[in-house]
Amino acid sequence: MDFVTMNILDSAMVSICREMGITLMKTSYSTIFNEALDFTCGLADMNGDMIAVADFCPAQIGGMPLLVQSCLKEIPISDIHEGDIILHNDPYRGGLHTPEHTFFKPIFVEGEIMGFAVAIGHIAEVGGMAPGGFCGEATEIFQEGVRIPPVKIVKRGEDNVEVWKLLLANVRTPRVNYGDLKALIAAVDLGEKQMQGIFAKYGKAKVKETVADLLLYSEKRMRAELEMIPDGIYSFDDYVESDGVESDKNHLIHVDVHKNGGSIVMDYHGTSPQAIGPINATLGVATSAAYNAVLHMTDPTIPRNSGCFRPIEVMAEPGSLLNVDFPAPSVGGNTETHPRIVGTILGAMSKALPDRVMAAEGGTHCNFVFGGVDADTKEYFACYDLEAVGWGGRSFADGNSAVDSINGNCRITPVEVYETRFPWLIESLALDTDSGGAGKHRGGLGYSKQMLCVNDVITCSQMTDRHLLAPWGLEGGKEGGCGATLVMKDGEDTWKTMREAYGKASTSRFNNVAIRRGDRVLLRMPGGGGYGDPAERDPDAVLSDLKDGYISKEAAKKYYGYKEA
Amino acid sequence: MKFSANGYYIESYQKCPNCGVLMYANSEEDRKKRVEHEDKTYCSQRCVDWSIAREKRRASAAG
Numbered sequence: 001m002d003f004v005t006m007n008i009l010d011s012a013m014v015s016i017c018r019e020m021g022i023t024l025m026k027t028s029y030s031t032i033f034n035e036a037l038d039f040t041c042g043l044a045d046m047n048g049d050m051i052a053v054a055d056f057c058p059a060q061i062g063g064m065p066l067l068v069q070s071c072l073k074e075i076p077i078s079d080i081h082e083g084d085i086i087l088h089n090d091p092y093r094g095g096l097h098t099p100e101h102t103f104f105k106p107i108f109v110e111g112e113i114m115g116f117a118v119a120i121g122h123i124a125e126v127g128g129m130a131p132g133g134f135c136g137e138a139t140e141i142f143q144e145g146v147r148i149p150p151v152k153i154v155k156r157g158e159d160n161v162e163v164w165k166l167l168l169a170n171v172r173t174p175r176v177n178y179g180d181l182k183a184l185i186a187a188v189d190l191g192e193k194q195m196q197g198i199f200a201k202y203g204k205a206k207v208k209e210t211v212a213d214l215l216l217y218s219e220k221r222m223r224a225e226l227e228m229i230p231d232g233i234y235s236f237d238d239y240v241e242s243d244g245v246e247s248d249k250n251h252l253i254h255v256d257v258h259k260n261g262g263s264i265v266m267d268y269h270g271t272s273p274q275a276i277g278p279i280n281a282t283l284g285v286a287t288s289a290a291y292n293a294v295l296h297m298t299d300p301t302i303p304r305n306s307g308c309f310r311p312i313e314v315m316a317e318p319g320s321l322l323n324v325d326f327p328a329p330s331v332g333g334n335t336e337t338h339p340r341i342v343g344t345i346l347g348a349m350s351k352a353l354p355d356r357v358m359a360a361e362g363g364t365h366c367n368f369v370f371g372g373v374d375a376d377t378k379e380y381f382a383c384y385d386l387e388a389v390g391w392g393g394r395s396f397a398d399g400n401s402a403v404d405s406i407n408g409n410c411r412i413t414p415v416e417v418y419e420t421r422f423p424w425l426i427e428s429l430a431l432d433t434d435s436g437g438a439g440k441h442r443g444g445l446g447y448s449k450q451m452l453c454v455n456d457v458i459t460c461s462q463m464t465d466r467h468l469l470a471p472w473g474l475e476g477g478k479e480g481g482c483g484a485t486l487v488m489k490d491g492e493d494t495w496k497t498m499r500e501a502y503g504k505a506s507t508s509r510f511n512n513v514a515i516r517r518g519d520r521v522l523l524r525m526p527g528g529g530g531y532g533d534p535a536e537r538d539p540d541a542v543l544s545d546l547k548d549g550y551i552s553k554e555a556a557k558k559y560y561g562y563k564e565a
Numbered sequence: 566m567k568f569s570a571n572g573y574y575i576e577s578y579q580k581c582p583n584c585g586v587l588m589y590a591n592s593e594e595d596r597k598k599r600v601e602h603e604d605k606t607y608c609s610q611r612c613v614d615w616s617i618a619r620e621k622r623r624a625s626a627a628g
């Protein structure tokens with residue numbers, strides 16, 4: 001292996017991926033892209049193996065290889081021409097959920113395909129039954145928006161207008177979607193151009209050989225990491241609460257992690273059958289979550305590419321919660337079930353790797369989505385708003401507060417941008433005292449956001465979790481605080497759940513609630529579980545938490561033996 | 566292209582009962598690796614073996 005060239009090429013390719021992402025961020029129309037950064041950009045080889053990726057959204061990073069490889073099963077390389085761009089979002093063909101749109105463009109060098117530039121982004125509005133893409137009560141895929149098998153949206157450099165017409169006719173915000181789709185195209189255009197520069201500089205043979213070495217290097221380092229973990233079968237259970245359709249039914253996620261030498265198998269058999277409602281994960285999600293969990297437990301300096309993934313296998317039973325069968329819905333699988341799978345794997349591995357896991361994080365993106373006609377501009381708006389949660393305490397540190405759940409790596413949209421773009425007034429946004437689970441190392445705090453509707457009507461939907469089942473603690477740490485979604489109608493003075501106010505089956509998953517001018521919505525995000533016995537917490541840390549308002553005096557007395565002077 | 570048994574779309578969506586991978590009808594390379602076991606089509610012999618081992622492990626754990 002030529003390590004010098006390998007390092008240079010790896011860094012150059014990662015930089016290209018980052019540049020693709022920045023282009024996407026700067027040219028997109030939706031807040032989900034330009035503020036929240038819910039996308040990822042990468043490069044793949046001819047087999048669809050990921051050879052480089054930027055540090056954006058892990059859900060999409062782990063999903064990328066299966067996504068591209070699934071497309072290549074349907075569109076053979078011989079049918080892909082210079083200037084083509086393939087679009088795909090089908091959850092049943094390697095996809096993640098309908099909002100996740102994958103674009104990839106062949107990188108031609110001297111008439112030969114050398115690989116692909118790939119951009120995956122969460123399109124905020126995809127048609128279907130609810131504005132904003134998350135139909136909390138969907139019972140089939142057709143309610144979850146436009147489903148796109150692999151198609152060429154650009155053919156030999158020219159827009160495939162027929163495809164564009166079909167796509168844009170089936171969404172509520174065609175102007176914004178057009179801008180976002182073009183931003184994704186700009187990203188893959190840039191990736192192609194920059195990689196062509198790399199091939200021009202180093203030559204096809206050298207790049208091909210070095211990339212193969214790079215993948216092998218990542219694989220070897222990942223296997224070496226896995227070899228340090230004691231062999232064994234590690235099991236754990238966690239639950240997704242409710243599916244938005246069957247109230248009060250919890251859905252089991254079971255994992256047996258088989259660690260053997262330099263290999264690891266995530267066997268999910270024993271997980272609940274697929275749900276009626278939209279909490280099901282696709283195979284892409286179940287695979288991506290396995291990769292995500294392993295990347296969190298291993299050396300972060302290993303170059304991120306498909307080589308890292310070679311030692312990881314997934315067994316996900318068809319028709320189960322973690323491998324949904326057509327035509328069941330799946331929009332919540334990629335956002336809510338993914339972090340629950342990762343948490344389940346981390347819980348299993350806590351027995352083998354106590355210093356590399358954390359207690360449960362909030363594990364939801366909140367996914368409060370809405371749309372309507374703006375009273376001032378008369379234009380239809382739609383928003384996919386994601387929020388952050390508290391992360392779990394670790395053996396060596398408290399959990400982080402208000403950080404996007406483990407599969408997102410996204411940012412919270414600033415209040416000022418939110419109010420400028422959408423007809424809400426944010427009345428408060430603050431960390432919630434006592435929401436971090438008590439522990440030697442406290443769980444991170446969740447927060448609450450209170451919003452006043454300043455439009456005639458806004459149609460709201462949500463796909464969240466952890467309203468009922470609190471994030472668990474580890475090694476004697478206590479549970480984190482639950483989330484909540486509450487509404488106070490104009491003229492009333494009590495907060496009600498969506499079940500109380502609108503008769504919904506679930507408080508955390510619902511769609512198409514009409515919030516009217518003067519109504520208020522309060523979104524409370526869960527905190528993280530604590531790690532270790534709270535009695536062992538450093539007394540100075542308890543005092544500091546009290547001073548900052550992170551914990552109340554009551555909690556300090558109850559969990560930490562605090563006595564007032 | 567072909568229609569699925571339930572007539573919904575152009576794929577049959579046949580998945581390996583063990584690992585859950587989608588088995589495409591048109592892939593000669595994948596087809597060669599497939600194994601029939603107890604009236605089910607698995608993607609590979611490894612998945613058949615894994616499936617049998619899982620059943621045995623769970624049966625012995627159940628006593």
Ligand SMILES: [Zn+2]
Nearest residue numbers: 581584608612
């Ligand atoms: Zn299989």
